[in-house]
Amino acid sequence: MTIRDAPPSEVEPRDASRPAGPLGRLGITMSDHRRVVFTVWVLLLIGLGSLAPSVFSSLAGAGWQANGSESVQVRELARSHLGGNSSAAVQVVVHSDTAVFGDPAMLRAVDGIGDVLRGDPRFGEVIAPQPGQSISPDRHTAIVIAGAAADTDAMVSAVDDHKAALSALSRDGVEVYPTGASALWSDFNTANHDAMITAELFSWPVTLAIMVLAFGSLVAAGLPLLLTIAGLVASAGGLVLLNEVTPISVWAMNFAMMFALALGIDYALFIVSRFRDATGRTDPRTAVRETMDTAGKAVVLSGLTVLVSLSAVLLVPAPAVRTMAVGIMLAVGFVLLATMTLLPAALGGLGSRVDAGSLPWARDRELRSPAFTRWGMLMHRHPWPFGLAALGILVALSIPVVGLTVAMPSISVVPEDAAVRQGYSVVAQEFGPGAPGALQIVTPAADVAATVVAAHGTGIASVTPPQAASDGSGYVFLEAIPAVDPSSPRMGSILDGLRERLPADALVGGAAAENLDLQTALDDNLPMVVGIILLLGFVLLLVALQAPLIAVLGTVVSLLSTGAAFGVARLIFQDGHGSGLLGFTPQGFLDGWGPVFFFAMIFAIAMDYTVFLLATAKEHFERTGDPVQAQVDGLAHSGRVILAAAAVMVAVFLTFALSDPLPPKEMGIVLGVAVLLDATLVRLMLLPVLLRLTGRAAWWSPSWLRRVLPDIRFAH
Known part of the structure; x- marks a missing residue:
């Protein structure tokens, strides 16, 4: 028997006459007790809204890593035993076209960098430029390394706090550029924040215009925007609170704002359109009930679909990716809550006045x-x-x-005038294209000789001298400088080859390795x-x-x-x-x-x-x-x-x-x-x-x- 031949009893519609369903009863309750609903939402928005302005400064700035990966192990070992000289360390580039290292202007800049960084406990050991390692062959460029004594998010915040003071040391023909992974995320997050504000300034007027055209009524058009604002404020404050429990990527707010605006308007459009249609043939209370029993049910199912789709992303072992999903889910949750409570309360209070401010050509409120x-x-x-x-x-x-x-983003994700990109370019030019993506190797002291031999292989331009940990842990640190730019497609095979050649207990990390992992x-x-x-x-x-x-x-x-x-x-x-x-x-x-x-x-x-x-x-x-x-x-x-x-x-x-x-x-x-x-x-x-x-x-x-x-x- 085919589907089309199914017995009539299995395709005929069910009896549609029934009392109000759970969502219909919820809508009536919200409408009948709208003063309580409004009061609760006002208190909620005041509480969470007081936290919302700090969302960008509070949220985490990093988290782009694969938890449990070899490169993350290297970073943690370097932080614990090697003065923090890890991928999260800050490299401050000092460059001059005229002066060389040893000249007073260059030395003043290097001393100034030390003065700025040594007072912050988030920075570990501050390592002065070393000949043959962090001083360029022509001596026009030197690099001061500030170890990471805190986690990656704290290091991004540390760069945020000090990059202006570091850049202010640029004078007398000497330029100072904070660079490295922590500085990269600091500059990128700043540019990203500015881009989001610009996008929001453009999107809100366009959104309002579309709402007015869609509804033909100023009041009806305003309801989705008010609902969305409530969801945005609540989710922003909620992210700040959640960040106290576990670090939440600042990117979570980007996606939360986008989805709160988009889905909040989606849901409100569906609900308000259905309500306007119902008010043409029944009283406001019944219209709320009918709306929530039909359109409200579709909105709940839609919201659940969005939430379960995003929940699958939580399986990816990357904090930034997981928390972006959490940010969207939190925003969708607040928008859904507002749609199920605040919106029916507002509609029940407005009744037919939902069409107030109707434009001359849009008097018809029929849904069909x-x-x-x-x-x-x-x-x-x-x-x-x-x-x-x-x-x-x-x-x-x-x-x-x-x-x-697909590949992880390169340095080009930040604007060309960003300090981190300028410092990156100087390092690549003076020390070789692979210098900004140095591969860091941590090995037990017993394997140092074999590690040094194995590190000199295909795709590696040079290897730095081994440095033993000063805490007696027995770890030794060295760097393998690739022969190619960190964003080159060859980096993956170079990293794989290096890991295959090294002794079993030697681990390879660094910013480039973290991206590849x-x-x-x-x-x-x-x-x-x-x-x-x-x-x-x-x-x-x-x-x-x-x-x-x-x-x-x-x-x-x-x-x-x-x-x-x-x-x-x-x-x-x-x-x-x-x-x-x-x-x-x-x-x-x-x-x-x-x-x-x-x-x-x-x-x-x-x-x-x-x-x-x-x-x-x-x-x-x-x-x-x-x-x-x-x-x-x-x-x-x-x-x-x-x-x-x-x-x-x-x-x-x-x-x-x-x-x-x-x-x-x-x-x-x-x-x-x-x-x-x-x-x-x-x-x-x-x-x-x-x-x-x-x-x-x-x-x-x-x-x-x-x-x-x-x-x-x-x-x-």
């Missing part, structure tokens, strides 16, 4: 869109041309994924993360829709927009198409954290729209039992909301394309392209076509499955 009704009928009559066109475009854009290359961890965990996200996404759709076929199709088509977005990412960021227009120099690869994190975010957003569309279609199928009505009315009632929500998301994400640092630019463009493709080609074309082609089979479910799954219905 005539334009999308016609669009749905057009695809019903001609499904194949639309389906094949959408599928062809998505597949064509996905093909470049085959040649996608993190990239390995990301690559190794990617299949597991993708598999878990797909499985959880399917299960949630199955529970929500109670129909196996459409749950499978909804999950699979979400992969198309994800693949297309990564294909576009390769064309732009790896191959450099459009780089001149976007104002960046391509690195020749996509940043290594992109596949894991972007996949989780894109899939979460895609499933967000999937739930909105299919929940609406399921509601109409439950009411009528007619798959044609479900397909057309599902699109007629949700198409305008999906399009408006997508426009807001695209506007929010693409404003990050204006930033100078490359990672936020990648993030904004990849996510913006993904949302644009998903909303237009997948949700408004391909998925409705699949509903048309599968017909009643899309909503069929075997009786045993219906008994196992919870009874979730959307018809009111």
